[in-house]
Amino acid sequence: MLVYLNGTYVPKERATISVDDRGFIFGDGVYEVIRARDGQLFEAAAHFERLAAGLDALEIQGLARAELQTLETIARELLERNGLVQGNGESGGASEATIYLQVTRGAAPRTHAFPRVATTPTVYLAASPFTPAVALQERGGTAITLPDVRWARCNIKTINLVPNVLAKQRAVEAGATEAIFVRDGAITDGASTNVFAVFDGEVRTPPLSTYLLPGITRRVVLDLAAESGIPVREQPVLLEELARADELFLTGTTTDVQPVCELDGRRIGAGTPGPVTRRLQSALAGRLAGLARAVAS
């Protein structure tokens, strides 16, 4: 597998960074995961916009806007060089892949404050084959809730994911597919997803704030709901309200729209994926299929 590190394409096993890298030492960086199908990036502009906002928020300088745009070209190049642009002839399916992209403040002797001498950001991109969790999307998963112990700037997609890592581990140990964070009685994010509930046919998701990640899939799903005539409301969702939710689902770049049929051991609605979730699942699948069709035509 070829990856891109600081200006060159190298085999992954030869890609090395300094032990002084502030990403390694402090988690001082941001990342993106972008979905690709048949060599096309899904919602590329939105991902690069969020990346730029994250770099601004962390005051990581040294990557000009123009360079940010070259990252998109590099991502496409990686898909090409790693043979991830064409569907597998045997199954006739599309080529599914993800791009992982990380930018850190760079390497410098360890000081908490920004290095006095400006560093060159470390830029890393990798492409990997991806298999969507189709069975889970079909039958739905389960989730647990946990106190949201993350910091108060969860809107920045930083590489500091320890609370998310621990939460996901608690979910695995509980036999659940996701952990949903709760802050002051209201749900915020999943460990690696955004959360939606359906009440009487209306889709509700927490409004954007510093307590949740502005998911790209979240935005797409809200747009798809509006286009499909499904009422949506961005309004806080209290944990106690979820007892009477008809449906619950998660969204994310590698999660798509995933139904949650049980929360903390209690059934949600009928305990099976609901009709609104199903409609949004197929609307998103259609949007992704459109990406592959755009390549073919």
Ligand SMILES: Cc1ncc(COP(=O)(O)O)c(C=O)c1O
């Ligand atoms: C905490 C959190 N919320 C939401 C998401 C979903 O965001 P996106 O749809 O951009 O993948 C992620 C994705 O990694 C995440 O880590």
